[in-house]
Amino acid sequence: MADKKDEFREVRNKEGGFLKEVIEKNITRKLIPKGMSWFGCMGGISLVAFLVQTITGIFLMFYFVPGTKEALASIQYITHYVPFGWFIQRIHAVGPHVMIGMVIGHMVRIFFKGIYRHPRELHWVSGSCLFILTLLMYFTGNLLSVGNMDELFTIRLSFLYAVHVAVIPSIMGLFMGMHFFMIRKTGIYEPL
Ligand code: HEM
Secondary structure, X not given: OHHHHHHHHHHHHHHHHHHHHHHHHHHHOOOOOOOOOOHHHHHHHHHHHHHHHHHXXXXXXXXXXXXXXXXXXXXXXXXXXXXXXXXXXXXXXXXXXXXXXXXXXXXXXXXXXXXXXXXXXXXHHHHXXXXXXXXXXXXXXXXXXXXXXXXXXXXXXXXXXXXXXXXXXXXXXXXXXXXXXXXXXXXXXXXX
């Protein structure tokens, strides 16, 4: 029994050691390269903004009702009655502006540095699709939040909701997968 415990402890220490090494090498002991600019971080910040939107969006889904009369009322319920609901709702409402700004900054840097050239032309193409999808998310989200429309819009509103929470995010996930896979293949233009 003691042997088994020692064996277990040894494996755990080995795993812990490996994890510690990975964390130290990549995060805690990694130095920011000299000359690294904010512009160079905008792709990564766009990804963080997308993740923040996904997490806060999942929270909002628990309470949001996509009906012509209920939409606005459910947003008011979130902001006034759900604990910290106002905070999550505000993040989800302000986040898209940050994300669009970051994606545009990322795109402008790549354009002016000519990074879209071979072998990174497909990064540019998948990135352009991501830009369009980001704008579509913004557009559909804005339409949802002012849901207080005509009764005729009920079906359209639930369609819009499905597009906003499932269709576009899934396509974005797919394009992001392609974007990151290709970046991994070529490596980034100015390695860290
Ligand atoms: C949701 C939108 C996007 C996300 C989350 C994203 C994320 C990233 C990340 C994390 C990188 C690697 C780090 C870097 O070089 O910044 C990257 C690289 C790249 N992205 Fe994006 N991106 C997005 C949109 C775009 C757009 C709109 C374009 C251009 C039309 C684009 C073109 C590229 C290119 C060419 C690279 C390679 C840069 C290099 O090799 O240094 N991306 N992207």
